[in-house]
Amino acid sequence: MRIAVLGTGYVGLSTGVCLAEIGHHVICIDVDERKIATLKQGKSPIYEPGLEELLIKNSSAGRLVFTASHKYALNEADIIIIAVGTPQSDDGQADLRYIEQAAKDLAEHIVRDSIVVIKSTVPVGTNDYIKQLIFAHLKNKVKFRMVSNPEFLRQGSAIQDTLKADRIIIGCEEIEASNIIQEMYRPLNVPFLLTDARSAEMIKYASNAFLAMKISFINGIANLCEAVGADVVDVATGMGLDKRIGSAFLNAGIGYGGSCFPKDVKALLHTSKEHGMPLSLLVETIAINEEQQELLVKKALNRFGTLTGKKIAMLGLSFKPETDDMREAPSIRISRALTALGAEVTAYDPVAVTNARQVIGDVITYADAPIKAANGADALFIVTEWEEFRKLDVKALLDVMKHRIIFDGRNCLAEEVLQECGTIEYCSVGRPAVIFKKEE
Ligand SMILES: NC(=O)C1=CN([C@@H]2O[C@H](COP(=O)(O)OP(=O)(O)OC[C@H]3O[C@@H](n4cnc5c(N)ncnc54)[C@H](O)[C@@H]3O)[C@@H](O)[C@H]2O)C=CC1
Numbered sequence: 388m389r390i391a392v393l394g395t396g397y398v399g400l401s402t403g404v405c406l407a408e409i410g411h412h413v414i415c416i417d418v419d420e421r422k423i424a425t426l427k428q429g430k431s432p433i434y435e436p437g438l439e440e441l442l443i444k445n446s447s448a449g450r451l452v453f454t455a456s457h458k459y460a461l462n463e464a465d466i467i468i469i470a471v472g473t474p475q476s477d478d479g480q481a482d483l484r485y486i487e488q489a490a491k492d493l494a495e496h497i498v499r500d501s502i503v504v505i506k507s508t509v510p511v512g513t514n515d516y517i518k519q520l521i522f523a524h525l526k527n528k529v530k531f532r533m534v535s536n537p538e539f540l541r542q543g544s545a546i547q548d549t550l551k552a553d554r555i556i557i558g559c560e561e562i563e564a565s566n567i568i569q570e571m572y573r574p575l576n577v578p579f580l581l582t583d584a585r586s587a588e589m590i591k592y593a594s595n596a597f598l599a600m601k602i603s604f605i606n607g608i609a610n611l612c613e614a615v616g617a618d619v620v621d622v623a624t625g626m627g628l629d630k631r632i633g634s635a636f637l638n639a640g641i642g643y644g645g646s647c648f649p650k651d652v653k654a655l656l657h658t659s660k661e662h663g664m665p666l667s668l669l670v671e672t673i674a675i676n677e678e679q680q681e682l683l684v685k686k687a688l689n690r691f692g693t694l695t696g697k698k699i700a701m702l703g704l705s706f707k708p709e710t711d712d713m714r715e716a717p718s719i720r721i722s723r724a725l726t727a728l729g730a731e732v733t734a735y736d737p738v739a740v741t742n743a744r745q746v747i748g749d750v751i752t753y754a755d756a757p758i759k760a761a762n763g764a765d766a767l768f769i770v771t772e773w774e775e776f777r778k779l780d781v782k783a784l785l786d787v788m789k790h791r792i793i794f795d796g797r798n799c800l801a802e803e804v805l806q807e808c809g810t811i812e813y814c815s816v817g818r819p820a821v822i823f824k825k826e827e
């Protein structure tokens with residue numbers, strides 16, 4: 388099968404690379420010529436473990452091609468996958484401008500019967516709308532059929548999530564088109580759920596909103612745990628052992644960020660209001676999350692009385708580990724709140740500094756090693772739970788700090804590590820604050 392993928396972001400690129408890996412011929416198109424030039428050199432424009440290896444392997448085998456020309460890419464495609472961004476508009480609803488443009492590009496250039504797959508996350512009814520839009524702009528006399536095929540990969544594990552997905556949702560009322568898309572994915576050996584396009588679109592939003600709600604729920608419980616003297620890590624473990632609840636997405640912390648949960652929860656809330664069925668659970672999910680992102684700042688303020696002139700070392704900038712993505716990262720809100728209160732922030736992140744500079748700017752300073760960020764600091768904030776932070780020589784950091792205080796926003800430092808550090812004030816999320824003192 389010859390497949391064209393529109394958009395080389397996290398989803399388009401991971402999809403393109405994985406479809407090539409299972410033997411298809413894939414052409415990836417992007418309007419961003421710089422991205423295409425980078426990809427043509429065998430380099431990934433994003434940090435995503437395992438992606439570059441597959442990119443090089445499949446490009447060398449001739450199964451994976453990159454272009455900025457829709458005309459060239461759509462000329463021979465049997466299947467066209469739309470994976471362009473659907474960011475958030477000012478009023479919370481999904482901004483469809485990129486997918487509308489992609490539909491028009493496609494309508495102008497398809498020259499043969501094809502299947503159009505919408506992989507971008509789109510509000511219920513968008514597949515129908517895009518079908519009409521393509522039809523209205525169709526230049527050549529060709530037939531096309533629509534399939535809704537939402538994506539569930541996570542950044543940082545995009546390749547594994549695609550190759551070993553839990554399920555593939557195919558929303559399509561036409562059996563023949565549905566069969567062709569199942570055939571395309573067949574080598575992955577992943578279970579299919581066949582449904583109509585509207586239900587497929589809803590599955591995507593409901594899944595993201597449910598996961599976000601699970602995070603806000605455990606964060607609410609975490610705050611209560613602190614008030615009543617319980618430990619949220621044990622509470623979450625105890626809850627997660629119940630198979631009906633499951634242990635995933637019960638890590639309390641400083642809230643969810645990223646390119647999808649924040650925007651998708653708001654978009655679903657918008658849809659629910661539009662249809663007179665406001666999902667108030669989502670209102671609370673958002674409110675808890677926004678408050679949670681400032682938790683460490685509040686704790687530090689409480690501890691010091693004032694943050695004016697205080698030096699804060701911040702470890703982690705990206706919205707989660709294994710990505711350089713800064714979209715809606717809690718570090719943005721934390722940096723702004725700290726600097727607004729007069730604190731000086733020095734941050735370290737293994738891969739996200741370049742992107743962070745563009746979003747947070749020079750109001751904070753960037754260090755190229757944790758120890759440099761910690762030097763002279765009044766407190767250490769852990770904002771992203773990178774694996775390298777779990778293995779840190781915490782004692783060495785504390786030794787160069789002014790005060791031996793850690794605010795761990797991801798509950799990621801092990802008690803055994805802390806106990807070896809001598810005197811230390813350690814404050815995490817949903818657990819009593821503790822002072823470790825090394826026994827003489
Ligand atoms: N990032 C993620 O982990 C996931 C994202 N999604 C959804 O997938 C969609 C894409 O997300 P990302 O990959 O993060 O987006 P992104 O914003 O990283 O990339 C989108 C790409 O599409 C390109 N583009 C825009 N208009 C185009 C056009 N007319 N023709 C060709 N290329 C065009 C842009 O230049 C950009 O490179 C969104 O709807 C998102 O909600 C779904 C699951 C996971």
Ligand SMILES: O=C(O)[C@H]1O[C@H](OP(=O)(O)OP(=O)(O)OC[C@H]2O[C@@H](n3ccc(=O)[nH]c3=O)[C@H](O)[C@@H]2O)[C@H](O)[C@@H](O)[C@@H]1O
Binds near residue numbers: 540643645646
């Ligand atoms: O639609 C999307 O874009 C994707 O959104 C999320 O994936 P992603 O945003 O890449 O990352 P997650 O691992 O879900 O983490 C999202 C945020 O939640 C936070 N989180 C996650 C889990 C947890 O237990 N606690 C918690 O605070 C993370 O720190 C991060 O900020 C979903 O997990 C994917 O299934 C979905 O495809």
